[in-house]
Every structure is written in C-alpha cells, then in structure tokens.
Amino acid sequence: MHAIEETIKETCKKLWDHGEVNRILAWEKGLFDYDAAPVLFRSRERISRLVYNEHCGVNLSKFLIKEMEKEGKVLVLLKPCDTYGFNQLLSENRVNREKVYILGVPCGGMRDEKGLLFKCLSCKGNDFKASDQIIESDLSVPAPVPSGEEEKLNKMTAEERFAFWRGQLSKCIRCNACRNVCPACSCIKCVFDNRDSGIEAKANSDAFEENLFHIIRAFHVAGRCTDCGECSRVCPQNIPLYLLNRKMIEEMNERYGTYQAGENPEAKSPLTEFKESDPEVSAEYGKGGVSSC
Amino acid sequence: MLKMPLKCLDALFLELSKEHQVYAPMEKAGSVSFFPWKEGDTVCLDTLLTDHSPKSFFFPQSETLYRARREEGSLSIVPEEAEEISSVYFGVRACDRRSFEILDRVFLSTPCDSCYESKRRNGYVVTLACENPEDTCFCQTFGIDPAWPGGDVSVWIADGDLYWKSLTEKGEALTELVEGLFEAGDREKAEEEKAKIRKKLEALPLKDLSLGRFEHPDSAMDLFESEQWETLSDTCLGCGICTFLCPTCQCYDICDYDSGHEIRKFRCWDSCMYPGFTEMSHGNNRNSQMQRFRQRFMHKLVYFPENNGGVNSCVGCGRCLRKCPSSLNIVRVIKAIGESDAEGGNDE
Numbered sequence: 001m002h003a004i005e006e007t008i009k010e011t012c013k014k015l016w017d018h019g020e021v022n023r024i025l026a027w028e029k030g031l032f033d034y035d036a037a038p039v040l041f042r043s044r045e046r047i048s049r050l051v052y053n054e055h056c057g058v059n060l061s062k063f064l065i066k067e068m069e070k071e072g073k074v075l076v077l078l079k080p081c082d083t084y085g086f087n088q089l090l091s092e093n094r095v096n097r098e099k100v101y102i103l104g105v106p107c108g109g110m111r112d113e114k115g116l117l118f119k120c121l122s123c124k125g126n127d128f129k130a131s132d133q134i135i136e137s138d139l140s141v142p143a144p145v146p147s148g149e150e151e152k153l154n155k156m157t158a159e160e161r162f163a164f165w166r167g168q169l170s171k172c173i174r175c176n177a178c179r180n181v182c183p184a185c186s187c188i189k190c191v192f193d194n195r196d197s198g199i200e201a202k203a204n205s206d207a208f209e210e211n212l213f214h215i216i217r218a219f220h221v222a223g224r225c226t227d228c229g230e231c232s233r234v235c236p237q238n239i240p241l242y243l244l245n246r247k248m249i250e251e252m253n254e255r256y257g258t259y260q261a262g263e264n265p266e267a268k269s270p271l272t273e274f275k276e277s278d279p280e281v282s283a284e285y286g287k288g289g290v291s292s293c
Numbered sequence: 294m295l296k297m298p299l300k301c302l303d304a305l306f307l308e309l310s311k312e313h314q315v316y317a318p319m320e321k322a323g324s325v326s327f328f329p330w331k332e333g334d335t336v337c338l339d340t341l342l343t344d345h346s347p348k349s350f351f352f353p354q355s356e357t358l359y360r361a362r363r364e365e366g367s368l369s370i371v372p373e374e375a376e377e378i379s380s381v382y383f384g385v386r387a388c389d390r391r392s393f394e395i396l397d398r399v400f401l402s403t404p405c406d407s408c409y410e411s412k413r414r415n416g417y418v419v420t421l422a423c424e425n426p427e428d429t430c431f432c433q434t435f436g437i438d439p440a441w442p443g444g445d446v447s448v449w450i451a452d453g454d455l456y457w458k459s460l461t462e463k464g465e466a467l468t469e470l471v472e473g474l475f476e477a478g479d480r481e482k483a484e485e486e487k488a489k490i491r492k493k494l495e496a497l498p499l500k501d502l503s504l505g506r507f508e509h510p511d512s513a514m515d516l517f518e519s520e521q522w523e524t525l526s527d528t529c530l531g532c533g534i535c536t537f538l539c540p541t542c543q544c545y546d547i548c549d550y551d552s553g554h555e556i557r558k559f560r561c562w563d564s565c566m567y568p569g570f571t572e573m574s575h576g577n578n579r580n581s582q583m584q585r586f587r588q589r590f591m592h593k594l595v596y597f598p599e600n601n602g603g604v605n606s607c608v609g610c611g612r613c614l615r616k617c618p619s620s621l622n623i624v625r626v627i628k629a630i631g632e633s634d635a636e637g638g639n640d641e
Contacts, residue, residue, distance in 0.1 A: 030620040032428055032498065037620035040527035058619065063528055167322040173345070173354060175564075177532035181618055193569055200569070202533075202546055203355045203561030234618035236534045237344055238323045 001108075004137050005052040008077065008105060011135065015075055016044050021101050022072040025063055027056045034113040038063065052077070057110035057117045059230050061085040062183050064095045073099050079107040080141065081119075083129040084226035084262030085183030090130070091265040092224070094186045104134035109142035119229025119242075121145045129263055150246055169211040171237040174203050178214075178231035178241055184221040184261070218244040223252060223269035226262035255279050295457040295468070296478030299450060302338075306330055306383070308471045313381040313417065316350070318343050327382065338384055338450065341427055342610060346540035347389045348396060350382055351412040354537075355561040358408070358547070362555040375411040381467065383419045387442035388432040388610040390420050392540035395608070398601050399543050408560075417463050420444035422490060429611030431499040431624060437608060440490035451486040458483070499624060504605070505631035507594040516595060517587070521629045526586035528619045533564035535622070536589065538612040544570070565589050590626045 008026075015021050024041040029051050036055040040063070041047060059082045067074040078086060086102065089095045109120045123141045128134055153161060176192075179185045191197045192213065201213070218225075227249060231241040252259065256270035256278065270278075297305065309315050315330040318337045325337050326345040359372045393413070400409035420442035423430070432439055441447065445464035449456040456478050459468045494500060506512050536542040546563040549556050563570055565588050568577065579585050597606035613622040 031614065031622070031624055035620050037625070038528040040524070042524060062530075066527075171322055171324050171344075173533070173537045173562075175533035175537050176567075177530060177534050177618055180530040180532045193567070195569060195572070202548070202563050202567065202569070230618075234530075234532075234534075236538055236616040240323075 001053050001139075004106060004135060004139070005050070007135055008052050008103065009047055009050055011103060011133065012041075012047050012050065012075060013044065015101065015103075016047070020073060021075040023067070023070075023074050024050070025060045025067070025074060025076040026050050027052065027058070027077070030055075032113070034111070040067075052105060054108065054111045056105075057112065057119070057233065059085050059181075059183065059228055061089060061095075062181060062186075064089065064100060065186060068094075068096055068099060073101050075101045075103055077103050077105045078128070078131070079105055079110075080126055080128050081107070081124050081228060083131065084124065084260070085228050085230075086130050086262075087265040088183050088224055088226055088262040089186060091262075091267075092186060102128075102131045102133075104128040104131035106135055106137040106139040107141055108139040116142060117229075117233060119233055121147060122227065122229065124260075130265070149240065149243055150250070153243060153247070166211065168239050169214055171239055172211075172214065173237060174201065174213065175236060177234040177236065179217060181230045181234045182221065183226065183228065183230070184224040185217070214239075214241065214244060218248055221245065222248040223259075223271035224261050225249065226260070228262075255281065294478040294480045294483055295472070295475035296454045296482075297457070297475045299453050299455045301474060302336065302455065303332070304474055305455075305471055306336075307332060308474060309381050309383075309467065312470060313379045315381045315383055317383045327384075330383075336384070338421065339425075341423060341425065341430075342386065342389075342612060342615075344538075346392065346538055346610070346612065347382060347385055348392060348540050348543070350380070350416055351393070351409050352396060352400070352543060352545075352562075355559055356408060358558045358560060360555050360557050375408060377411060377415055379415045379417070380412075381417045381419060384421045384448075385418050385442070385444060386423055386610070387420060387437050387439040388430075388608040389540050390418060390442055390444045391432070391435070391437050391608045392610075393418065395541045395597075395601075395604065395606055396543055398604070417446075417467055418444035419446045419448055419467070422447065422449045422486065424450060424486075424490065426490070426493055426497060427611070428498050429614040430494075430497055430609065431502050431611060432609035433494060433497075433500060434502045434504065435605055435607065435609050438491075439494065440487040449483045449486045451482055454478075454482070456483045456486070499609075502624060502627065503632070504594065504627060506633070507605075507627065507631040513591075513595050513599070516630060517591060519630050519633075521633070522587045523583050525621065525626060525629060526583040529566070529582050529586050529621055530618055531566050531568070531582050531585070532618065533562075533566055534616050534618065535613040536564035536566055537562055538616055540608060540610055540612070541593070541606045546570075565592070586621075590623060590630075593623065594627070594631070 012024055027036040028039045028049050030037040034055050036051055038058045038060055060076050061082050090097055110117045120142055122144050126141050192201055194200055225245045227245060229242055235241060252270055259270050306315050316327045317330045318325050318340050319328045319334055320337055321328060324344045325340045326343045327347055357373045359370055361370050400406040422442050423439035426439055445461045446467055447458045459465050544563045545560045547560045549558055566585055579588055593606040598604055607623055
C-alpha cells in the first residue's frame with residue numbers, strides 16, 4: 001500500500017507541475033491510525049501529506065460539485081466503486097468532465113477500526129468506470145458477501161416489515177447526512193431545505209415525518225442510486241438505509257431488466273426512458289404496482 | 294459510600310421506579326441510547342457513549358409549545374402543559390453530566406426557559422464512572438474527571454459490585470428510597486477503581502490536548518481570520534451530525550406544523566451547519582459553509598467562554614470524532630488553529 005501511496009504522490013506532483021491541475025481531492029491522515037480525512041489540497045507542498053491506505057473509504061466524487069464553480073481542473077482520487085457516483089453526477093450534468101482529472105486508485109477493501117467497511121461487502125469489482133489515468137497494482141477487491149438482510153425483509157409479512165421500518169426510522173435525528181453524502185442527491189436546493197415548499201423540516205414535527213423523509217428520498221433516488229453504501233456508512237444512528245434503496249433496485253430490475261446506475265454515463269435509467277416493451281405495471285401487479293408489499 | 298452486588302441492578306431500578314421513571318442506556322434497533330426502563334429490560338452499562346447525547350432529557354429534539362385552532366369563528370390558543378414527571382437518569386457519563394451545567398447557563402439564565410426548567414428540576418442524575426475510556430475521549434482537556442463523575446449520585450462498578458455515593462440533596466432522597474438494597478461499602482475499593490481509571494486516562498492519545506490560542510480571548514480576531522477555516526471546511530458535508538449529537542449544542546428553531554385543522558407551534562433542534570439556520574428576512578448572514586463551520590467552533594471555544602466566565606461549550610465526549618463522515622471534528626480544529634502560532638503555522 002505504501003508503494004501505491006508513493007506512486008500516487010509522484011503522479012499528483014507531476015500533474016501539478018505540468019499545470020494540468022491546480023487542486024487535488026484526496027485524503028490525509030486523520031486523528032487516529034484508522035482514520036483518513038478527505039481534504040482538498042490547495043498547494044503543491046501539501047501533497048507530501050497525502051495518504052492512501054486501507055482507511056480511505058470516503059467517496060470523494062460528491063465534493064466535486066462544489067469544485068465546478070472554481071477555475072481550472074481538479075484532480076480527484078477515485079476508487080473503482082467511487083467512479084459509479086462520479087458517472088451519475090456526470091450524467092446529470094452536476095460535474096463537468098472537462099474540469100476533472102480522475103486518477104483511479106486501486107482498492108483492496110476499506111476498513112475502519114472495527115474492520116472491513118460494510119459497503120465493501122457488496123463490492124462492485126476492480127473496474128474503473130471512469131478515469132484519466134489508473135495506478136496499477138496487484139491489489140484485488142474483497143469478494144462480495146451477501147448481507148442476507150434483503151431476503152429477511154422480503155420474507156416478512158407487511159405488518160412485520162412496517163414494524164421493522166418504524167423501529168429503524170424512529171431513530172432518525174434528521175441530520176441529513178445520508179442526503180448530503182449521496183452522489184444521487186445533488187439538487188441545488190433540496191425541497192426539505194426550502195422554506196417555501198411547505199414541507200421544510202429541520203427536525204421531525206411528529207413521529208411519522210422522519211419516516212416519510214426516507215421513503216421520499218428513496219423514491220427520489222430510485223433509478224439513480226448506485227448502491228454505493230455511503231448513506232449507511234455515515235448514518236450516526238446505524239439505520240440500514242441501503243435496504244430501502246436495494247428494494248427499489250430489486251423491483252426495477254425485476255420489471256425492466258438489470259440496470260446498474262453509474263456504470264455508463266450515457267445509459268438511460270429505466271425510470272427516465274420509455275420502451276414499448278416496458279411492463280404495464282398497474283395491470284400486472286394491481287393498483288399501486290406493488291408486488292409484495 | 295454504599296455497595297450492592299451488580300447483579301441486583303434490576304432490584305435497584307424496580308425500587309427507584311416506584312417513585313420515578315428510570316432512564317438507562319439500552320439497545321433499540323441496533324443503537325444504544327437512554328430509554329425508559331421497565332422490568333425485564335437489559336441495560337447496557339458497558340456502552341461508554343450513547344448514540345444520542347443525554348441533552349434530550351431536558352431539551353428534546355422536538356417539543357410542542359402551544360396549539361392554535363379556529364373554533365366557531367374565534368381562535369383558541371392552548372399552551373402545552375409541562376409534564377411534571379420525576380425521572381432518574383442512570384448511567385450518565387462525566388462529560389455528559391458536565392454538559393448539563395453548560396445547558397443550564399443557557400436555559401436557566403433570565404429569562405428562564407420553562408420547558409427546560411421543569412424537566413431539569415424533575416430530573417435526578419446518577420452518573421457512572423468511565424471504567425474504559427476510549428481513544429476519542431478528551432474530557433480531561435476541559436478539567437473533567439471521568440473517575441469522579443459528579444451528579445446527584447455517583448456510581449462506580451468494581452469486581453461485580455456497584456458502589457453508590459450520594460452527592461446532593463436530591464441524591465440523598467434517592468438513597469433513602471433504595472438504602473435497603475445496600476450495605477456499607479469499602480471506600481478503598483472505590484478509590485482503587487478511581488486510580489485504575491486515572492491510569493487508563495494517562496494512556497489516551499488525546500490526553501495532552503490543549504486549547505492553545507483558543508484559551509486567549511484577545512486573539513479572537515486573529516482566530517476568526519485564520520486562513521485555516523477555508524481548508525478545514527472544504528470537505529464539510531454541511532450535515533447536522535456534529536450539532537445534533539453534541540451534548541452542548543443547544544440552538545433551536547420555532548416552527549409551525551399545520552395539520553389542516555390546527556397549527557402546532559413546536560420548537561426543534563436547529564443546526565448552524567444548515568443553510569436555513571437563523572435565516573432572516575434579509576436572507577442568511579452566513580452564506581458559505583466556511584462561515585457556518587467557523588461559527589460553530591468559534592461559538593464553542595471563543596464566544597461562549599467569553600460570555601460565560603471562561604467555560605468552553607465542549608466537554609470532550611468525542612461523539613463528533615466518532616461520527617463525522619468527513620473526519621472533521623473539534624480536535625482537528627483545535628490542532629490546526631489553536632495549536633498553531635499567530636501566523637497560522639500548522640497549515641491544516
């Protein structure tokens with residue numbers, strides 16, 4: 001890993017010196033050994049503090065939105081899974097490809113003090129779906145381990161599932177971290193932050209409201225969620241938000257064929273494209289178009 | 294000093310429950326926080342920090358102030374009656390206990406906040422010494438001793454026994470209720486436990502953290518103008534994790550909830566990290582995330598102490614160190630800005 005980090009630093013310096021980029025989104029050592037902090041490097045000198053190790057779990061692609069307002073090109077380090085989020089932002093015109101230099105960095109699975117990150121258990125593989133340059137290595141990503149939670153939920157009765165979600169979502173404190181970290185949640189002003197929307201909410205006004213927040217968000221990112229797992233990683237209350245998104249993905253795959261958001265920025269999401277072969281959902285599944293809920 | 298076998302904890306809680314609602318750290322849906330205890334519940338005394346901070350005992354995330362409803366052509370306004378429920382909060386840590394003093398300064402100073410006051414008056418705080426402090430702890434920076442956690446009653450756990458020491462009148466009242474369960478405790482045993490804890494504190498990575506320039510109010514303007522804020526806040530997501538989990542963050546907003554047949558006026562936690570925070574008719578006075586980020590730490594380490602006899606609005610609990618998605622936290626700010634020289638030497 002250390003050799004990779006050195007190569008990354010050298011590559012960054014070279015690109016900086018050639019005037020290719022004028023700032024870098026990468027990681028620095030945080031307070032503890034198991035902690036790498038995302039940082040925007042604004043000077044060449046600072047590159048010496050760049051780290052790349054098994055604690056660089058944060059997906060940096062979302063930070064690019066803010067960088068688009070600035071002059072010049074920004075270099076971003078993206079792991080294979082992070083490139084899906086980047087493509088999603090690209091396909092929605094939230095980043096400008098011309099203003100980003102993607103340095104693909106190899107990954108062998110990311111860890112915190114407790115071990116392999118949960119999101120790494122559903123790793124998408126070694127392929128970079130976007131890059132300008134890739135740092136080669138013989139690292140290989142961890143093999144996916146199914147969580148089994150999706151099946152458990154599917155097997156529940158509607159009442160049990162309702163109780164499960166009420167229990168989980170009642171922990172929500174409306175910190176909005178899931179939304180703010182999500183590469184699919186990229187509205188300039190979120191409806192929940194808009195005082196004129198009539199549904200602006202800093203905190204739950206009643207017990208049901210925060211439940212609805214997550215359900216509305218899951219619908220909003222349906223077809224655009226890459227299943228990157230950042231929402232579950234950041235949730236301070238350990239709510240398994242990924243399960244809501246995976247349910248959406250499962251339902252869409254079943255109806256419209258397998259689709260992976262962020263794999264190809266040119267591809268159209270099944271929910272933004274109409275094909276004659278699309279199923280007539282309400283005819284097939286009844287009112288509401290829901291099969292098993 | 295009194296003692297009883299730890300395995301009789303249920304009996305202790307049952308006894309307390311006869312006159313009070315007991316709250317203790319418990320696991321619910323994969324997360325440990327303080328919940329109302331009832332017979333048969335399992336208490337998590339090994340959990341150092343609850344996911345929710347105990348500030349919500351007295352300052353809940355959301356609380357109704359009054360309801361307004363139109364009835365037969367006239368408007369009725371019904372203030373929410375404050376519930377006078379006597380509660381025992383068992384297992385509060387030293388850092389969180391100190392946070393109550395900070396909240397008191399805000400809510401109990403004139404004009405006194407009646408919603409907070411009634412809950413605080415009816416609350417009995419039983420603290421628990423931190424047997425196993427963690428890497429993210431830095432309460433010592435603020436002069437807090439996790440071996441001597443304070444409150445109405447302090448509790449230590451050593452060798453399968455629970456040691457109980459009443460510290461206030463309220464604590465005496467609780468002790469009277471439960472005395473029958475205890476026997477006289479060996480003072481030395483508790484002292485040994487304290488010494489053990491203090492030894493562990495010596496090994497913590499942040500034990501020597503000092504506030505540096507944040508301790509000198511005359512440098513406020515230099516701190517405000519530090520170039521480090523820009524770099525530090527670059528990767529701030531602007532979420533509310535730090536403010537909502539923080540035991541001392543106490544900003545709130547007052548909102549309306551229109552149910553269609555009545556308006557409920559409620560107050561809820563607000564976060565200075567949010568773009569809509571303190572929005573006024575002219576707009577927002579802090580337009581960038583850098584300004585919002587700077588405000589949070591300047592408030593905790595400069596403005597609050599300036600107005601409160603040098604007391605910082607941080608207790609070193611470390612929740613922000615554990616939970617910030619971008620590994621930004623008050624310790625990184627202190628190290629980058631407080632520990633640097635006036636020229637901004639640390640280059641965060």
